[in-house]
Amino acid sequence: MxxxxxxxxxxxxxxxxxxxxxxxxxxxxxxxxxxxxxxxxxxxxxxxxxxxxxxxxxxxxxxxxxxxxxxxxxxxxxxxxxxxxxxxxxxxxxxxxxxxxxxxxxxxxxxxxxxxxxxxxxxxxxxxxEPKPTETSDPIPQAPASSAKPDAATPGPSVPAADAPEENAADTSEPAFAESF
The missing domain is CATH 2.40.50.140 (Nucleic acid-binding proteins)
Structure with a gap:
């Protein structure tokens, strides 16, 4: 025990x-x-x-x-x-x-x-x-999705899709906040 x-x-x-x-x-x-x-x-x-x-x-x-x-x-x-x-x-x-x-x-x-x-x-x-994606919910797509369907055995979003909008996230989070003051 x-x-x-x-x-x-x-x-x-x-x-x-x-x-x-x-x-x-x-x-x-x-x-x-x-x-x-x-x-x-x-x-x-x-x-x-x-x-x-x-x-x-x-x-x-x-x-x-x-x-x-x-x-x-x-x-x-x-x-x-x-x-x-x-x-x-x-x-x-x-x-x-x-x-x-x-x-x-x-x-x-x-x-x-x-x-x-x-x-x-x-x-x-x-x-x-920024919303934090969870394993059970799909993130809001930032770019047009490809026509290929994800593998049914893969739970949640794929890692590359979640990392893809890094350029846009860097532009909108901290620099915009810093410039506003």
Whole structure:
């Protein structure tokens, strides 16, 4: 009998779109510093949307890179709208220290920002994540397909077809994003 030491988890993810605010480096008394931000997520009907505020710790190198690239736009008070995926939602109960609610209890929704799918600054799309092809789905064809049918024994797309649009992907992802700032 073998035992597995590998842990398994149940994931709870939140996907949505919202405005990026308050990007900052948090330096806790114990532990390593980390990048954090607030997201005012849109919720409800499109003609009368409300906001749900998340205080997010930015996780993952790609998400950190993208959020850091938005610091100047947020500091300049531009509207930075992102498509996002959050995980590990939890609540933090606190007491207001000042203002008209001083002494009252409040609740903050905390989460980890796992993925940024797109970024718009003042309505202009400046970044869009490339879809990752999976073994079960076919990628969107970038060029006309040949008349030859793929081998039925081969699961998913062939490797050369997936690698073919490298020239176009290099032109649209990082350089377009870098020029937009």
């Amino acid at each position: 073998t035992t597995s030491t590998e842990s398994t988890y149940f994931d709870l993810h939140i996907t949505g779109l919202g405005y990026l605010n308050r990007i900052r480096e948090v330096k806790p008394k114990k532990g390593a510093p980390f990048l954090a931000c607030d997201i005012a997520a849109l919720n409800g009907p499109t003609d009368d949307a409300s906001y749900v505020r998340f205080d997010a710790r930015v996780s993952g190198s790609e998400a950190q890179h993208l959020v850091r690239r938005c610091i100047q736009a947020v500091d300049a008070e531009k509207k930075v709208l992102i498509g996002f995926r959050l995980g590990d939602l939890w609540t933090d109960i606190f007491t207001y220290a000042k203002g008209k609610r001083a002494g009252e209890q409040g609740v903050s929704l905390k989460a980890r920002l796992l993925f940024v799918s797109w970024i718009k600054i003042d309505g202009q799309l400046v970044y869009k994540a």
